[in-house]
Every structure is written in C-alpha cells, then in structure tokens.
Amino acid sequence: MMTLANGPLRVDLKLIAEMVEPGARVLDVGCGEGALLDWLGRNRGVDGRGIELSMEGVSAGVGHGLSVIQGDADTDLKDYPSGAFDYVILSQTLQATHEPRKVLENMLRIGRHAIVSFPNFGHWRVRAHLLFRGTMPVTDTLTYQWYDTPNIHFCTIRDFLGLCDALNVRVDKAIALDRDGRVLPLPRAAGIANLFADQALFVLSRET
Amino acid sequence: MPCSLPASARKMISNLMSAADTPPSADPALSPDHRVELGLDRPIRLDCGVELGPVTVAYRTYGHLNADRSNAILICHALTGDHHVADPHPITGKPGWWVDLVGPGRLLDTDRYFLICSNVLGGCMGTTGPAEIDPATGRPWGLSFPVITIGDMVEVQARLIDHLGIDQLFCVIGGSMGGMQVLEWAHSHPERVFAAIPIASAARHSAQNIAFNEVGRQAIMADPDWCDGDYQSHGLRPKRGLAVARMAAHITYLSEPALHQKFGRNLQNREHITYGFDADFQVESYLRHQGSTFVDRFDANSYLFITRAMDYFDLAAENGGVLANAFRGTRTRFCVVSFSSDWLFPTPESRAVVHALNAVAANVSFVEILSDKGHDAFLLDEPEFHATLAGFLDGAAAHRGLPPPTGQRRYGR
Numbered sequence: 209m210m211t212l213a214n215g216p217l218r219v220d221l222k223l224i225a226e227m228v229e230p231g232a233r234v235l236d237v238g239c240g241e242g243a244l245l246d247w248l249g250r251n252r253g254v255d256g257r258g259i260e261l262s263m264e265g266v267s268a269g270v271g272h273g274l275s276v277i278q279g280d281a282d283t284d285l286k287d288y289p290s291g292a293f294d295y296v297i298l299s300q301t302l303q304a305t306h307e308p309r310k311v312l313e314n315m316l317r318i319g320r321h322a323i324v325s326f327p328n329f330g331h332w333r334v335r336a337h338l339l340f341r342g343t344m345p346v347t348d349t350l351t352y353q354w355y356d357t358p359n360i361h362f363c364t365i366r367d368f369l370g371l372c373d374a375l376n377v378r379v380d381k382a383i384a385l386d387r388d389g390r391v392l393p394l395p396r397a398a399g400i401a402n403l404f405a406d407q408a409l410f411v412l413s414r415e416t
Numbered sequence: 417m418p419c420s421l422p423a424s425a426r427k428m429i430s431n432l433m434s435a436a437d438t439p440p441s442a443d444p445a446l447s448p449d450h451r452v453e454l455g456l457d458r459p460i461r462l463d464c465g466v467e468l469g470p471v472t473v474a475y476r477t478y479g480h481l482n483a484d485r486s487n488a489i490l491i492c493h494a495l496t497g498d499h500h501v502a503d504p505h506p507i508t509g510k511p512g513w514w515v516d517l518v519g520p521g522r523l524l525d526t527d528r529y530f531l532i533c534s535n536v537l538g539g540c541m542g543t544t545g546p547a548e549i550d551p552a553t554g555r556p557w558g559l560s561f562p563v564i565t566i567g568d569m570v571e572v573q574a575r576l577i578d579h580l581g582i583d584q585l586f587c588v589i590g591g592s593m594g595g596m597q598v599l600e601w602a603h604s605h606p607e608r609v610f611a612a613i614p615i616a617s618a619a620r621h622s623a624q625n626i627a628f629n630e631v632g633r634q635a636i637m638a639d640p641d642w643c644d645g646d647y648q649s650h651g652l653r654p655k656r657g658l659a660v661a662r663m664a665a666h667i668t669y670l671s672e673p674a675l676h677q678k679f680g681r682n683l684q685n686r687e688h689i690t691y692g693f694d695a696d697f698q699v700e701s702y703l704r705h706q707g708s709t710f711v712d713r714f715d716a717n718s719y720l721f722i723t724r725a726m727d728y729f730d731l732a733a734e735n736g737g738v739l740a741n742a743f744r745g746t747r748t749r750f751c752v753v754s755f756s757s758d759w760l761f762p763t764p765e766s767r768a769v770v771h772a773l774n775a776v777a778a779n780v781s782f783v784e785i786l787s788d789k790g791h792d793a794f795l796l797d798e799p800e801f802h803a804t805l806a807g808f809l810d811g812a813a814a815h816r817g818l819p820p821p822t823g824q825r826r827y828g829r
Contacts, residue, residue, distance in 0.1 A: 257779070263786055267804040270751065270781045273811020277752075277770055277782035284774070292777040 219389035232294035238301035242269030285314035293319040325409040330364030330402040381411035454575040466562040474542025475534035479526035491533040492590030492597035498541040521826040540715035547715040559645035591615040591794035611812040618765035620730035629723040632661030659707030671757040671790030739772035750780040751808040755793040
C-alpha cells in the first residue's frame with residue numbers, strides 16, 4: 209500500500225490523532241485526502257473510514273487504499289447505525305455544515321466519542337476586524353470573502369459550549385490553540401481562550 | 417453451439433474451443449476458451465423453480481492461481497459482453513472489452529492475480545442459453561429456455577468457482593449488469609467475496625431501464641423473422657429487430673454531450689440534407705452500424721432472456737424491502753463507483769447501495785467519477801477511475817496478505 213504524501217500532520221490533526229486509542233473504529237467526516245486516516249491506520253492500527261465531498265479528495269484517499277465515500281456530514285451520517293464507531297471526527301468542517309446541531313447529534317449517536325475542531329470566531333482579531341473595518345473578517349485562517357465562503361455557520365468557543373449544554377453532551381477534553389499551534393488553557397467557561405484561541409478542539413461523549 | 421450464428425463464426429468458436437474441461441493455461445496470451453459442464457450430479461435450481469443441468473459454462477482465465485488460492489478475481493461482464501475480456505473477440509476480431517485493464521503491470525495485474533471471466537447463463541458465447549440445444553428435445557431451447565435471474569447467473573458462477581477449487585475470491589468486479597452480479601455475489605456468498613467492486617450499477621433495475629429493455633424486446637418480437645422465438649428451426653434470424661434493440665440501447669450507454677461532441681448535427685458523406693430517410697446524419701449512420709454489427713455476434717433470444725434477468729433484479733425486494741438487509745454482517749470490502757454523466761445507472765443508484773452498506777457499518781469506498789462519456793465510461797480510458805480502482809485493489813490486497821505491485825504501472829492504451 210502506498211502512503212500519503214509526506215510532511216507532518218496539520219497541528220490539530222496531530223492532536224486528534226494522539227487522542228485516538230489504538231485499534232479503535234474511526235469515522236473521519238470531511239477527511240480530505242485522508243491524511244489523518246492514513247496516519248491512524250499506520251501508527252494506531254485503527255479501522256478507519258472517511259467521508260469527503262470532493263471527488264479529488266475521495267479518489268486520492270481511495271487511491272491510497274483508504275475506505276472513503278463521497279458524501280457530506282449533513283446527508284450521509286443518518287444512515288450509520290448507532291454505536292458503529294468509537295470516534296467520529298469532524299475537523300475544521302462544522303462551520304461548513306448546513307445543520308451543525310443535527311450533525312453533532314448524529315456524530316454522538318453513531319460514535320462513542322465525537323472529536324470536533326473548528327476555527328474560533330470569537331478571536332480578538334475577528335472581533336477587531338468587524339469592529340474597526342466594518343467588513344466581514346478575513347484572516348490568515350479564515351481566508352474567504354463573505355460571498356464565496358463555504359463557512360456558513362461560524363461559532364465561537366463559548367457558542368459551541370452552549371450547544372454542548374443544550375444537547376446535554378459531556379465535554380471530556382477541551383483544547384485551545386493559538387495562531388502558532390500553542391496550547392492555551394481552556395476552562396469550562398471558555399474564559400480568555402475565547403479571545404485568544406485561533407481554533408479549538410473538543411472530545412465529547414453522550415451524557416449517560 | 418449457438419446455431420443461430422453464421423457458419424464462419426461457429427467455425428471460429430469451434431477452433432478456439434478446447435476439450436470438455438482443460439485446466440487454466442499458464443500463459444495468458446495463449447489462454448484457451450475453456451468449456452466445462454457443471455451440475456452433472458446436482459442440477460442448478462433456478463429462481464423460477466426449474467432444475468437445470470448439466471450447464472455448459474464458457475470461461476477464460478488470465479494469470480496464475482497462487483498456492484493459497486487467494487488471488488482470484490472474478491470479472492462479471494455486462495448485458496452484451498462476454499468472457500473475452502482481454503483477447504480478440506472470436507467473431508468480430510475486436511480487442512477484448514477490458515483489454516486496457518488486464519495484463520502484466522496493469523490494473524488487473526496478471527502477474528499478481530488470477531482472473532476468471534465466464535459467459536453468463538443465458539448467454540450466446542458458449543454458456544448454456546436459449547440458442548443451445550435442449551438435451552430433452554434435441555432442438556434449440558428458444559423460448560422454452562427457463563426465465564433466468566441475476567441470482568441464477570451468480571449460482572452458475574459459484575459452481576464454476578467450486579470447480580476451480582477456489583473457496584474465497586479475492587475480488588468480484590463488474591460494470592453495469594456485471595455490477596448487479598457483484599452485488600448479488602456479496603449478498604448471497606458474503607464469505608466467498610473478500611472485496612467487491614460494483615461499477616456504474618444498481619441494486620435494482622429502475623422503471624426507466626425496464627422501459628428501455630421492453631422497447632428492445634418488442635423490437636425483436638416485432639421482426640417477422642423472430643418466428644415466435646423459433647427462428648433457428650426456420651433457418652432465420654431476426655436481424656432487423658435485434659439491430660433496432662441495440663440502437664435504442666446504445667443511445668442509453670452514451671450521454672448527450674458525448675453524442676454532441678462525437679457527431680453534433682454533422683451530415684454523413686454529403687453536403688446537404690436529402691429530404692429523405694437515408695442516414696443523413698452521422699449519428700444515424702453510427703447507430704445503424706452499431707446495430708448491424710451487433711447482430712453478427714449476438715443472439716436475439718439471449719437478448720430477451722438477459723434483459724429480463726436485469727429487469728427482475730431487486731436486492732431490496734428480496735430482503736424484506738430493506739436493501740441494508742442484503743448486506744447485514746458483511747465483512748466484504750466494497751468499492752462503489754459511478755460516473756457523473758451516466759443516466760442509465762445514475763449516481764443516486766450507487767449512492768443507495770452505499771447508504772445501505774453504511775447502515776450495516778460495512779467497509780465501503782465510493783466515488784463518483786467526473787466524466788462526460790455516460791454509462792460506457794466504465795469501458796473507456798478514464799484515468800481517475802483507473803487510479804481509484806488501483807488504489808482500492810492495492811489496499812485490499814495488503815489486507816488480504818497479497819504481495820504489492822512490482823515494477824512500473826501500465827495504464828491506458
């Protein structure tokens with residue numbers, strides 16, 4: 209089997225990869241070309257599956273021997289049986305889904321744990337951009353103009369924690385990252401992480 | 417022997433035919449056209465209730481079976497295909513229908529895999545079908561041939577695999593009706609299929625596809641030379657009807673953009689329209705050619721029986737109306753492929769299969785290949801399609817403990 213092209217994993221993917229137990233069943237939603245699945249398969253003996261929207265991503269993934277289907281988080285999660293996976297991963301994709309709440313519910317239905325990473329719209333640069341320029345924020349990590357962005361459901365860390373509360377979801381782990389990939393403290397109330405974190409990463413479970 | 421074929425064709429087949437059963441040849445280039453009689457001691461129980469046997473099966477193999485008997489790939493052909501996957505057709509002399517995919521270093525690598533393809537039950541290239549002699553009467557079966565199903569075709573293939581001494585196939589692969597057989601294999605013999613690749617296919621024939629098949633059948637039956645299916649006794653062949661059936665079907669294998677690119681409104685060998693019903697347009701001339709060459713190599717009654725088998729195929733209906741039930745507990749690795757411009761087996765049909773497989777948490781890959789070539793894309797040089805298949809096969813081979821590819825990959829023509 210070929211291996212995916214070289215280079216280290218993206219910083220949030222690396223953090224996610226280290227959270228997954230060896231031999232686990234993993235579904236990576238929005239898996240791109242499958243870099244995370246490939247890493248997990250080779251280093252953790254994980255039974256991995258992927259969902260990806262783009263034909264290029266899917267055929268690259270399948271072409272590398274990964275099990276990837278063409279589909280998206282909004283339409284293709286409902287078919288999976290409950291408890292089919294140990295981890296369902298959604299990295300940097302939540303903000304691009306039509307119904308983030310339903311997506312999160314489905315992830316926690318079909319997986320024991322959900323791992324979610326997303327860009328924090330509460331970052332001070334984002335806030336400052338809107339406050340001082342009066343235009344929709346375009347930053348290093350959020351590079352799209354408002355009219356061509358796939359990101360239709362931005363949220364802040366505090367927003368996301370609110371949704372977790374509303375869904376009665378248990379937060380097992382919460383990590384905030386700054387622009388340089390350094391880990392910031394992320395208390396239950398979000399605190400200054402909501403102002404300084406570029407992105408956040410959560411491990412969630414169904415409250416039992 | 418298909419009595420309805422021209423004498424020259426029969427002679428050619430006869431020349432290629434080997435003894436009742438010869439072992440697979442070592443050299444793919446010299447691989448003979450095998451014949452084997454199956455069901456001698458245990459007839460094959462068809463879905464319609466008839467017990468059929470013995471059944472002659474015509475098949476070809478390419479490459480070598482390894483010591484573990486774990487590297488066999490069954491290739492399932494489409495409606496008008498046959499087992500001449502990678503060698504010249506005995507009647508037309510044209511290259512095999514997947515010649516680009518088969519060979520050393522190719523996608524279906526004959527250095528690594530043992531490839532098997534058999535003519536389907538009901539076919540007209542050597543396997544028992546309506547043009548063959550019914551041993552009970554000594555006359556061609558014709559319409560007295562039992563109505564067969566995709567399940568029956570697979571049952572006969574399973575008997576062939578038994579005969580070859582193979583417990584589990586590494587992979588079953590096929591496009592269109594071949595894809596239906598792949599899904600049927602995965603459903604009815606899950607433990608015998610390590611990997612399954614249904615391409616441009618569906619788990620049921622749609623109303624539109626049944627409608628197209630019915631047009632073809634009615635064209636055949638409307639030909640006076642069809643003689644209520646008994647044309648062989650009259651020394652006739654319903655060529656015109658079969659040609660029209662092929663013409664109508666051929667349109668469904670292409671796409672509007674493909675037809676437009678290939679022909680547009682171009683005229684055939686003339687400057688102006690003729691105000692008549694000659695083939696003024698190139699597309700007419702092309703279709704007439706497709707129709708007239710098809711009748712040289714295909715039997716009209718076979719066309720009726722095989723299209724009927726496709727119409728009857730509905731895996732969900734056979735499983736309590738829930739397609740997922742057909743695959744419950746499966747451990748097979750699936751790779752489902754569709755083509756964006758295929759309107760005969762459009763992507764939603766493949767997606768329905770994928771959703772059913774997801775519902776049982778099966779190991780499945782699925783990709784819709786962007787192509788403007790319509791349904792026929794699975795037979796053509798589509799690099800993205802071939803790269804995806806190669807990756808899936810390599811991945812599956814690694815999981816099956818088969819060796820990785822060696823040397824340079826060869827794709828395309």
